[in-house]
Structure formats: structure tokens, C-alpha cells
Amino acid sequence: MKGLLNLGIKASAVLFSGAMLVACSNEQDPGLEFAPDMYHSIPLDPYSQIKENLYNPGGMNMREPAAGSVARGKMGYNMYLSKDEAEVAGVELKNPLEYNDENLAEGQLLYTRFCASCHGDQGDGQGLVGVKFKGVPSYSAGRVAELPAGHIYHVITNGRGRMMPHGSQVNPTERWKIVMYVQQLQGGEAPAAPADTTATGTTPTN
Numbered sequence: 001m002k003g004l005l006n007l008g009i010k011a012s013a014v015l016f017s018g019a020m021l022v023a024c025s026n027e028q029d030p031g032l033e034f035a036p037d038m039y040h041s042i043p044l045d046p047y048s049q050i051k052e053n054l055y056n057p058g059g060m061n062m063r064e065p066a067a068g069s070v071a072r073g074k075m076g077y078n079m080y081l082s083k084d085e086a087e088v089a090g091v092e093l094k095n096p097l098e099y100n101d102e103n104l105a106e107g108q109l110l111y112t113r114f115c116a117s118c119h120g121d122q123g124d125g126q127g128l129v130g131v132k133f134k135g136v137p138s139y140s141a142g143r144v145a146e147l148p149a150g151h152i153y154h155v156i157t158n159g160r161g162r163m164m165p166h167g168s169q170v171n172p173t174e175r176w177k178i179v180m181y182v183q184q185l186q187g188g189e190a191p192a193a194p195a196d197t198t199a200t201g202t203t204p205t206n
């Protein structure tokens with residue numbers, strides 16, 4: 001038993017010195033960090049964190065996004081369509097929102113904010129900016145009067161020709177509300193208050 005113990009001690013001594021040798025011959029010395037505050041800035045960096053953040057809950061510099069957050073540009077009903085495919089969008093996308101007074105009224109409000117400057121309150125292309133900008137089509141004339149909902153949605157999202165994209169200004173739900181209102185204008189029913197439109201029994205064309 002004693003012999004066995006001795007052997008054990010010797011064996012571990014050999015192993016230990018071996019480990020020491022390995023340790024000594026290790027040339028990958030991480031060294032000392034010189035002037036660490038040059039690398040680790042005092043302001044709170046969102047993507048690097050050395051110490052626990054004492055101010056934010058969870059101790060993290062960068063907070064978790066709020067529930068339901070969607071990265072900019074990542075949300076959309078038509079992410080698979082490229083920006084030249086308004087015609088395809090016109091065939092494939094339908095307005096997912098219910099056609100009702102509330103949606104139409106919000107659509108009108110958003111339209112007034114984001115589109116009327118060029119397209120005019122009546123959708124005739126005669127907004128204050130539109131008359132200077134030139135080439136803003138009337139919604140109720142020719143080809144544009146026939147554009148389906150998905151096409152309009154796509155134009156809002158990605159722009160078209162001289163019209164810049166508005167996808168970063170209005171989220172997908174807002175875009176569909178605007179589409180609903182633009183379709184109203186296509187039929188030449190511009191200034192009608194949404195409440196009146198139900199009285200005329202107007203329904204979306206798609």
C-alpha cells in the first residue's frame with residue numbers, strides 16, 4: 001500500500017514538472033494591457049462591454065429591443081419582390097386591412113401628411129410641391145386610375161421613376177391605409193369624408 005502511494009507521488013511529481021516545462025515553454029504570453037482605457041472607452045459602447053453596466057436593467061450596455069421590434073426595412077408584406085416589380089405586386093398583394101371608416105380616415109390623414117404635397121388633396125397631381133416638381137400623375141386618369149392596391153403599396157414602399165420611396169416614413173400597416181385612400185381618389189371620390197363613402201356603398205376594387 002505504501003509502495004503504491006510512493007509511486008503515486010512520484011508519478012504526480014513527474015506530471016507536475018512536465019506541466020511546468022510546458023508552461024515555461026509557452027510563448028503565447030498575453031502580456032499586460034498597456035493603457036487599457038485607450039481600448040475600453042469610458043462611454044458605454046453598445047457592442048463591447050467589459051464591466052457590468054450599473055445604470056441599465058440587466059447590466060447590459062445595449063438594451064434588448066422592445067417586444068415586437070422589427071429592424072428597419074425588414075418588415076413588409078412583399079420582402080421577396082424587388083423594387084422593379086410593382087406590376088407583380090399588383091397581381092400578388094391584396095390589402096390585408098378591413099375596408100372601414102376608421103382605416104380610411106387614417107389613410108386620408110397619412111395621405112395628407114406624406115403624399116398630398118405632390119399628389120394634391122384631390123389626387124390630381126396639383127399639390128403645392130407637385131406643380132413645381134412636375135410629372136406627378138393624376139390618380140383618376142388613364143393607367144394610374146386602374147392601378148391595383150398591391151401596385152400602389154409597392155410604389156409607396158419602393159418609389160417609382162421620379163418618385164422617391166416612402167417605405168421608411170410609413171410602416172406597412174400605414175401604407176395599406178394610404179392605399180385604401182388612394183383607391184378612393186382613383187375613383188375621383190377625393191374630398192368625401194370617410195363616413196359618406198359607406199353611404200355610397202363604395203368597396204375596394206380588389
Ligand code: HEC
Pocket residue numbers: 086111114115116117118119129130133134135136137144147151152155156160161162163164166178179182
Ligand atoms: C415629391 C413628390 C411626391 C410625393 C411626396 C409622392 N409622390 Fe407619388 N409620384 C410622384 C411622381 C413624380 C410620380 C410619377 C413617377 C414616374 O412615373 O416617374 C408619382 C407616381 C405615383 C404613383 C403612380 C405609380 C405608377 O405606377 O405610375 C402612385 C400610385 C403614387 N405616386 C402614390 C404616392 C403615394 C401614396 C404617396 C405618399 C405616400 C406619394 N405618391 C408621394 C411624386 C410624389
